[in-house]
Structure formats: structure tokens, C-alpha cells
Amino acid sequence: MKFIDEATILVSAGNGGDGAASFRREKFIPKGGPDGGDGGHGGSIYAIADHNINTLIEYRYTPAFRAKKGENGRGSDCYGKGAEDIVLRMPVGTMISNAETGEVVADLKHHLQKELLAKGGKGGLGNLHFKSSTNRAPRQFTRGGVGEQYQLKLELKVLADVGLLGMPNAGKSTLIRAVSAARPKVADYPFTTLHPNLGMVRVDYHRSFVMADIPGLVEGAADGVGLGHHFLKHLERTRLLLHVIDIAPMNDTINPVQEAKALVEELRKYNEALYHKPRWIVFNKIDLLPASEQDAACQQFIRDFKWKDKWFTVSALTGEGCKSLTYAVMDYLEQTFSAAQH
Numbered sequence: 041m042k043f044i045d046e047a048t049i050l051v052s053a054g055n056g057g058d059g060a061a062s063f064r065r066e067k068f069i070p071k072g073g074p075d076g077g078d079g080g081h082g083g084s085i086y087a088i089a090d091h092n093i094n095t096l097i098e099y100r101y102t103p104a105f106r107a108k109k110g111e112n113g114r115g116s117d118c119y120g121k122g123a124e125d126i127v128l129r130m131p132v133g134t135m136i137s138n139a140e141t142g143e144v145v146a147d148l149k150h151h152l153q154k155e156l157l158a159k160g161g162k163g164g165l166g167n168l169h170f171k172s173s174t175n176r177a178p179r180q181f182t183r184g185g186v187g188e189q190y191q192l193k194l195e196l197k198v199l200a201d202v203g204l205l206g207m208p209n210a211g212k213s214t215l216i217r218a219v220s221a222a223r224p225k226v227a228d229y230p231f232t233t234l235h236p237n238l239g240m241v242r243v244d245y246h247r248s249f250v251m252a253d254i255p256g257l258v259e260g261a262a263d264g265v266g267l268g269h270h271f272l273k274h275l276e277r278t279r280l281l282l283h284v285i286d287i288a289p290m291n292d293t294i295n296p297v298q299e300a301k302a303l304v305e306e307l308r309k310y311n312e313a314l315y316h317k318p319r320w321i322v323f324n325k326i327d328l329l330p331a332s333e334q335d336a337a338c339q340q341f342i343r344d345f346k347w348k349d350k351w352f353t354v355s356a357l358t359g360e361g362c363k364s365l366t367y368a369v370m371d372y373l374e375q376t377f378s379a380a381q382h
Contacts, residue, residue: 078119087155133198300345322352323353
């Protein structure tokens with residue numbers, strides 16, 4: 041299935057039915073009085089989060105949803121039937137905003153979370169509501185209310201605890217394959233990852249976290265180079281970023297420090313909050329360096345990059361260092377969660 045993470049839709053709730061102006065007319069009851077019923081309410085439109093859906097492709101090709109109008113009221117105290125509501129099922133992590141004002145309408149973070157998108161019009165009142173001691177034959181009634189209509193922007197942001205960040209061919213897809221059951225495409229050319237991949241990393245029987253892999257960034261992504269910044273939004277909900285560095289590039293002209301600085305600058309251009317999110321360095325492909333050179337290469341990078349936070353060395357291909365990394369990540373997530381609770 042094609043991965044679609046953005047769509048724009050039109051939602052139109054139904055109008056309410058009109059109230060009726062009617063009078064009871066039966067044999068031997070010449071003055072039966074008003075008996076006009078109310079109109080039915082118009083159908084509303086709701087969104088519900090469903091963890092069985094992982095793309096917005098349905099809304100890319102079906103851009104308009106219109107609920108039906110409520111039935112009009114009738115005589116003999118007959119009320120109009122209300123129209124059925126429309127429920128749109130969307131992936132967990134979908135953010136819904138008004139396309140014109142930018143105001144956030146709903147943020148679907150939990151399975152089966154239900155949010156109102158457009159409210160149906162209220163049914164009009166029949167003339168039986170207007171009878172009184174001084175107005176025994178009212179002819180007043182009200183029209184049904186108008187249903188709400190909005191142009192909405194849908195934006196899917198995957199829900200993950202940890203996000204992988206890195207240049208193309210840094211080994212992010214291989215790393216998520218090594219630590220989880222996710223099986224993204226892996227090849228020896230850039231941009232093999234074309235859409236986000238999620239993997240459940242199980243550290244112990246009762247301890248696990250979700251890791252997200254997105255397409256690689258390159259210098260100039262803010263100007264549309266490569267795949268641009270399009271997929272960075274999928275890292276906004278994460279609690280920790282792992283900056284994957286290819287410590288043993290096959291091309292001698294590649295400078296890992298310069299690439300890392302360029303990537304961090306692209307991160308800053310996209311979103312200051314994402315730029316300041318906790319980030320660790322993960323040196324990958326350590327198996328391609330002789331054992332005697334591994335520590336020196338990493339220390340040289342740390343000095344040149346002026347890095348002061350945590351860093352790890354792994355080989356996603358052989359699995360070396362991956363277990364230590366996942367345990368450290370799990371401990372960090374548990375500590376930050378506990379701190380947030382208090």
C-alpha cells in the first residue's frame with residue numbers, strides 16, 4: 041500500500057430539518073390545536089483513531105464527505121428523523137487542522153479516540169411549541185439550522201519513542217532491522233528508505249519501545265534537495281533522537297563531521313523544538329575499521345564535532361553494540377517518563 045501522510049478534505053455536516061406548522065383536524069374535534077412536529081437534526085461528522093490503519097491514502101482520493109439533512113417535521117405530532125452521523129477512521133497520530141486558519145481541530149493520539157469535526161444543524165421547532173393561553177392557534181415554526189462545513193488538513197505524524205536521524209546510507213534501516221522485527225528495504229544506494237518505518241524494540245519481556253526510521257537528510261534539504269524536510273514531522277513526537285553516523289565511509293572524500301554538522305543545521309532550519317530535542321550519537325559500521333583504530337576514529341569525531349552528550353558504537357550488520365544501545369535507550373525512556381509523572 042502506498043504511504044500517504046498528508047491529505048486535504050472537505051467535511052460538510054447536514055442541515056437540520058424544518059419544523060412543521062400543522063393543526064389537528066379530526067371528526068368531532070373541530071379545534072384540535074397545533075400538532076406540527078420538530079425537524080430532525082442533521083448528520084455530524086466525526087474522526088476516530090484506528091491503530092489498524094497506517095496511511096491517509098483513502099482521504100487523498102476521496103476528498104469530500106457530506107452528511108445528510110434531517111427530515112422535516114410533519115403533522116400529527118410527527119417529528120422528523122435525524123440523519124446518521126459519518127465516522128471517518130484515521131491512523132493513530134493524525135493531526136487535523138483547519139486548512140484556512142491553521143487552528144488544530146483534533147490530535148488523534150490514542151486508539152478509538154473520537155473527535156467532532158463538523159456538527160450537524162439543529163432541527164427546527166414545530167408550531168406545537170408556540171401554543172400558549174393567548175396564542176391558541178400559532179402558525180410559527182422555525183427552519184432547521186445549517187450544518188458546519190470546513191476544509192481540513194490531515195497530517196499523519198507517526199507515534200514513536202525514538203527516532204533515527206542520519207544521512208542516506210548511514211545504516212539506519214539496517215539498525216532498525218537489527219534491533220526490532222521491522223524489515224525495511226536495505227540496499228547499497230542512497231534513499232532506499234522512501235517512507236517512515238516503525239519497529240517495536242523489545243529489551244526484556246515487559247520492557248519495549250517504538251523506534252522510527254525516516255528517509256535520510258542531505259545538505260540543502262530545506263530547499264528541497266533529496267527528499268527535503270517532508271518526513272521530519274514524523275520525529276516531532278519522539279522523546280529521543282539517535283543521530284546515526286557512518287564512521288567508515290567507503291568514499292574518502294566524505295567527511296563525517298561536515299555531514300553531521302550539515303544535518304544538524306537542516307534540523308534547526310526545520311524546527312527549533314526538534315533541534316533542541318535530546319539527541320545521542322550512534323557510530324555505525326564500526327566493524328569496517330580495525331579494532332585498533334575504532335576508538336581513535338570516534339574520539340577524533342567527538343573532538344571535531346565538539347560533542348558533549350552520550351555516544352555509542354555499533355555494527356548494525358553484525359549486531360555488535362546494539363544490545364547495549366537498546367538497554368541505554370530503555371533506561372533513559374523509563375527515567376524521563378518517571379520524572380514527568382512526578
